[in-house]
Amino acid sequence: SQKIEQNSEALNIQEGKTATLTCNYTNYSPAYLQWYRQDPGRGPVFLLLIRENEKEKRKERLKVTFDTTLKQSLFHITASQPADSATYLCAPGGADAGNMLTFGGGTRLMVKP
Amino acid sequence: EAGVAQSPRYKIIEKRQSVAFWCNPISGHATLYWYQQILGQGPKLLIQFQNNGVVDDSQLPKDRFSAERLKGVDSTLKIQPAKLEDSAVYLCASSWGLAGDGTGELFFGEGSRLTVL
Numbered sequence: 329s330q331k332i333e334q335n336s337e338a339l340n341i342q343e344g345k346t347a348t349l350t351c352n353y354t355n356y357s358p359a360y361l362q363w364y365r366q367d368p369g370r371g372p373v374f375l376l377l378i379r380e381n382e383k384e385k386r387k388e389r390l391k392v393t394f395d396t397t398l399k400q401s402l403f404h405i406t407a408s409q410p411a412d413s414a415t416y417l418c419a420p421g422g423a424d425a426g427n428m429l430t431f432g433g434g435t436r437l438m439v440k441p
Numbered sequence: 442e443a444g445v446a447q448s449p450r451y452k453i454i455e456k457r458q459s460v461a462f463w464c465n466p467i468s469g470h471a472t473l474y475w476y477q478q479i480l481g482q483g484p485k486l487l488i489q490f491q492n493n494g495v496v497d498d499s500q501l502p503k504d505r506f507s508a509e510r511l512k513g514v515d516s517t518l519k520i521q522p523a524k525l526e527d528s529a530v531y532l533c534a535s536s537w538g539l540a541g542d543g544t545g546e547l548f549f550g551e552g553s554r555l556t557v558l
Binding site for chain 2: 334417432
């Protein structure tokens with residue numbers, strides 16, 4: 329069955345450092361992958377979408393990579409700030425995923441000042 | 442632009458009681474989704490509508506959960522009878538196209554938190 333894995337342990341980093349979050353998937357080949365941010369008590373908010381033919385996508389301090397061979401996406405936040413503290417969810421999607429968007433369990437990021 | 446509206450925000454019920462959640466998506470969005478998010482987990486898709494037709498409901502526990510989307514706009518999700526394991530946040534989301542066609546992101550509401558005692 330299709331499986332999405334994100335590090336369930338919280339990632340603690342110091343302000344100003346680069347945070348790197350990992351999303352691994354197995355048993356399917358998504359056409360694209362989305363990343364969302366979720367704050368406590370709020371709904372997820374879309375950050376970035378990367379397609380299978382794109383190796384890398386950037387938006388301000390965010391960078392996402394998509395390696396279809398490794399079946400992995402990496403999500404980077406450079407010059408991290410305490411305001412970046414949240415849970416980050418990856419969601420592979422596409423026809424091979426039944427045209428549904430399935431979310432990973434999320435990784436909680438804590439940026440300490 | 443108004444976001445996705447959900448109500449109620451919080452609901453506490455006894456097991457075996459029923460509950461209904463309401464969602465009003467962003468105007469013009471063809472696709473509407475209901476997700477269940479249990480504490481500490483990622484959202485799990487329950488049902489996906491395009492306009493007023495069901496695209497996928499394979500993960501909806503149909504013996505107790507039901508959902509409808511009236512006139513392709515608002516939607517309600519009902520649970521009857523509720524079980525303890527239904528305690529979760531029920532998130533509604535909408536998008537312009539189908540999630541599977543990769544045309545864009547999902548816009549989520551704030552969610553309805555259900556506690557079953």
